[in-house]
Amino acid sequence: MSDDEKEKLEYHVPLVKLRVENITYKRPLPTGRPSLNMSLRKKYDDVSDASETIDNKVILNKVSPPTIEPYKLQGWMGPSGSGKTSLLSIVAGMVDYDSEYFANDSYIGINDDPRNILTKKSSRVRGLSGVVWQDDLLLSNLTVRETIEFAARLKTPARELHNVDTLVDDVLRDLGLTEVQHSLIGNQNGGKGRGISGGERKRVSVAQELVTRPPLIFLDEPTSGLDSSAALDLMRTLQKLCKKGGHSIVTVIHQPRTTIFELFDDLLLLSKGEEVFSGPAHMARQILESCPIIGTPLPKQTNVADWILDLIIIDEKRTLELTLNSKGGDEECAPDGRYLPIHWQRWKRNQEDELEETGTVKRKFHRLSTLDELKNSMPKYSAPFFMQLRLLTRRAVIQTKGEKISLATIIATCAYILFESAMWFRMKNDTNHIYERNSLIFFMIIGQANGVVISSVPVFKGFEMALLKRERSKKMYRVFPYFLAKTTADMTTTILLPLVHAMIVFFTTNMRLTENGGSFFMFSFLFYLTLTAAQSFGLLMSVALPTLQFALIITPALTIFLFIVGGFYIPFSNMPVWMGWLKWFSFATYGYCGLLVNEWSGNNVPCAESVTLQIGPQDVCPLPGDEVLTSLGINGALSHLWFNILMLIVIQLLCRGIAYKLLRSSR
Numbered sequence: 001m002s003d004d005e006k007e008k009l010e011y012h013v014p015l016v017k018l019r020v021e022n023i024t025y026k027r028p029l030p031t032g033r034p035s036l037n038m039s040l041r042k043k044y045d046d047v048s049d050a051s052e053t054i055d056n057k058v059i060l061n062k063v064s065p066p067t068i069e070p071y072k073l074q075g076w077m078g079p080s081g082s083g084k085t086s087l088l089s090i091v092a093g094m095v096d097y098d099s100e101y102f103a104n105d106s107y108i109g110i111n112d113d114p115r116n117i118l119t120k121k122s123s124r125v126r127g128l129s130g131v132v133w134q135d136d137l138l139l140s141n142l143t144v145r146e147t148i149e150f151a152a153r154l155k156t157p158a159r160e161l162h163n164v165d166t167l168v169d170d171v172l173r174d175l176g177l178t179e180v181q182h183s184l185i186g187n188q189n190g191g192k193g194r195g196i197s198g199g200e201r202k203r204v205s206v207a208q209e210l211v212t213r214p215p216l217i218f219l220d221e222p223t224s225g226l227d228s229s230a231a232l233d234l235m236r237t238l239q240k241l242c243k244k245g246g247h248s249i250v251t252v253i254h255q256p257r258t259t260i261f262e263l264f265d266d267l268l269l270l271s272k273g274e275e276v277f278s279g280p281a282h283m284a285r286q287i288l289e290s291c292p293i294i295g296t297p298l299p300k301q302t303n304v305a306d307w308i309l310d311l312i313i314i315d316e317k318r319t320l321e322l323t324l325n326s327k328g329g330d331e332e333c334a335p336d337g338r339y340l341p342i343h344w345q346r347w348k349r350n351q352e353d354e355l356e357e358t359g360t361v362k363r364k365f366h367r368l369s370t371l372d373e374l375k376n377s378m379p380k381y382s383a384p385f386f387m388q389l390r391l392l393t394r395r396a397v398i399q400t401k402g403e404k405i406s407l408a409t410i411i412a413t414c415a416y417i418l419f420e421s422a423m424w425f426r427m428k429n430d431t432n433h434i435y436e437r438n439s440l441i442f443f444m445i446i447g448q449a450n451g452v453v454i455s456s457v458p459v460f461k462g463f464e465m466a467l468l469k470r471e472r473s474k475k476m477y478r479v480f481p482y483f484l485a486k487t488t489a490d491m492t493t494t495i496l497l498p499l500v501h502a503m504i505v506f507f508t509t510n511m512r513l514t515e516n517g518g519s520f521f522m523f524s525f526l527f528y529l530t531l532t533a534a535q536s537f538g539l540l541m542s543v544a545l546p547t548l549q550f551a552l553i554i555t556p557a558l559t560i561f562l563f564i565v566g567g568f569y570i571p572f573s574n575m576p577v578w579m580g581w582l583k584w585f586s587f588a589t590y591g592y593c594g595l596l597v598n599e600w601s602g603n604n605v606p607c608a609e610s611v612t613l614q615i616g617p618q619d620v621c622p623l624p625g626d627e628v629l630t631s632l633g634i635n636g637a638l639s640h641l642w643f644n645i646l647m648l649i650v651i652q653l654l655c656r657g658i659a660y661k662l663l664r665s666s667r
Contacts, residue, residue: 015246016128016215017111018068020091024103026056027086056101059086060273066266066280068216070246073239073263075253075281077305078270079313084252085134085220087270090118091250092218093126094473127475129216130209134224136201137467138185141402142395144196144204145181148172150395151208154383154476171211174244175203175237199230203237210241217241219251228257235260254309261305271312274341278348284308291343315340388481396489404455404493413497416447421508429510431623432608438632440509441595442568444527445588448498449534453559454552455494456538459486460663461548469666479664487539487656495531502527512599522598522641529648530591536655537562537587543662562586567593572633587651593634594644600625601641 060083068074068091076084089095091108097119108118108125117125138147148171152164172178177200185204186195196204202222209217219238223231235256241247253260267281277284285304288311289297298307315338383391424440427433458464468482503524512519538555545551564570565579566588572580583589603625620627629639637643
């Protein structure tokens, strides 16, 4: 057995061959009005405008890339907007089949099985493939190893979880990441949070997909943003994975250097959604040089990939009149004047036998699996529910801890503590300081709850939403455990500092403390429920409102309205009848009333020597705390502590339930 064969046997993947033929795909054209889901589509498709759509445009026209085979590295090239990423999304199973957008003869087959898997509702290619998109969605506060291990544990069936550490070690070694495995991913934009390099980030993205050894690997512009040396190292690693493990790898690449171009076994060239070449990479030059209009060989000391793209771009800019004049008007061309797609189709018809013979690589494969065998090896979700919940919670806590508990938030919390302690320091417990106590309680709610609401708005926007949709499309986990994990982590990291602040201010300002300490614990519990209710409202706004910018404008205004009807600025008894009903929908109402009931109910307030602000009936000394509540319009259900607690819980459940429903239905 040769050394090369021994290396291939270090691990085995199911050998999968994809035959892709006549992919014709239409997509609605933009009208210029903003679309809510276009931002994510731009990550997966060649989209130039985030807009609503009214008409269909042909994105791909009868495209048939070379057969995607084990042990082969295939490249797809073309100018921007040629449909490369759209084709990758379709072949990788990321685009659901719709007869309105696909031609009837569009076909994808696995391992010589005659059935067309493209028309299946849930593509089986998705379960057999790993997809690495151009933009690296990596969590900055996780280490390299944690990132890869998280992906491995979610994708690995329960019966094989004991092998996860070995799988992670192997992929770290294969991709040259062992030395940085304990380094933080960091921020891609540099600065103080700078972590690993751009090349290492790209290899981590590849490692996330490779760790479970999928037979098919698709990469969208893997070398973008890398220097030439890092790009070559990455592509050599991909070639090694092909030769070593039998992976079938396809990479979309824009303009590779010559040494990278020479690594490709097969090549697909696209021009405005049409084939310019599809076959063995080394034959592309010969076929393009044979085009009558071009008529010149590759210039010396010229990168072949640069030359190819230049020819395609020049051809795309040709007008119909110029093309007809160049050919003397004797031959056909595309309606827009392009000639290369027509030349390729003519050459393919005339010399298809030569192309197949030249492109054939004789290689001894293991038996290719049948479609049913591959289907049985693909569980819809590898990890059970509680494992998904545990892993997602751990990941969310690590990430949010670094975001929500930082030096800046600690300084801001200390500033609140110092300011409130100085302004309300050791208040006297008498009738002259009733208003001060009430104002302190409401100021604490405003200051902390408002911050919690605003910090919760971005939770399901931008990066997080893109990450959720990407991982959800790969069937890594369900939305419900993700939602529980994300909101649970936020309930600890986001709420921790505001709650600690309130517990300290409770003592520095001399708020009511009963002999057994029960009032302190109830105060802390009520304040925690108020903050989590505020967070629930922020999460609902995060999911319900279409964009982050819009949410950050609307949410603070709505929050202020909820504070105004909370009972401090205008006592409930003085509120206009037509506005008073709004108080029942405000978390501030129940938080404020609950904290006031805890402070005043059953508390006999000593009378001051000289009354500066009369609250409650005159000549009653000591003043019953219930009279304070009555003077504020807090009576009936709002005067009962446990009613306010119950309503804070109900608000949380309603807001989070609606937010989950909206999140689950988002695509």
